[in-house]
Amino acid sequence: MIKAVVFDIGNVLVEWHPERVYDPVVGPALRDHLFHDIGLAAMNEAVDAGAPLAASVSALAATHPDHADHIRLWQTRWGEMFAPEIPHAIRLLRALRAAGVPVFALSNFGCETFAQAETMYPVLTEFDRRYISGHLGVIKPDPKIYQIVEADCGLPPAALLFTDDRPENIAAAAARGWHTHLFDGPQGLAARLLAEDLLSERDAQ
Incomplete structure (x- = not known):
């Protein structure tokens, strides 16, 4: 689940x-x-x-x-x-949080640029947990970064659904037993969240 x-x-x-x-x-x-x-x-x-x-x-x-x-x-x-934001994807993130589903960030990002990005896009402060490569000293798709997420959040791989636009990052997560979704637009992610019963049809709009 x-x-x-x-x-x-x-x-x-x-x-x-x-x-x-x-x-x-x-x-x-x-x-x-x-x-x-x-x-x-x-x-x-x-x-x-x-x-x-x-x-x-x-x-x-x-x-x-x-x-x-x-x-x-x-x-x-x-x-x-780093612009512009993708509004529908941001709505999905916020809808998940409103539905009580924890949302984490797992991103390759420099320390200084992530600090700048937070001031540009407040949604980046809204995650329940954030795993930023510059802070961790390791980048995707190194298996170590996925191990860090698992150890910190306390959830087993099968409890995590990861969405990323790069196939190599998705493959590395899938190899550890994570559920994965290759992001090619917010509509596809919305459909996946509906299929997993994580959002209602209305909330996935």
């Missing part, structure tokens, strides 16, 4: 699209080069695992001075990358 619903945040509750900032400035080809060859994606993964954002951006910019201004966009325009 499912006793709690675990939400990813980026692209589940709030859209996360760094390319929306970079593409108008540098174009898709250079953006891809910045992310994968220059190392912005790897830097962001390190930040999600607990590395300080400002120092990480500065270090990468110093290593690649020809792209320094573009690299610094990751910090100066981060708030534009």
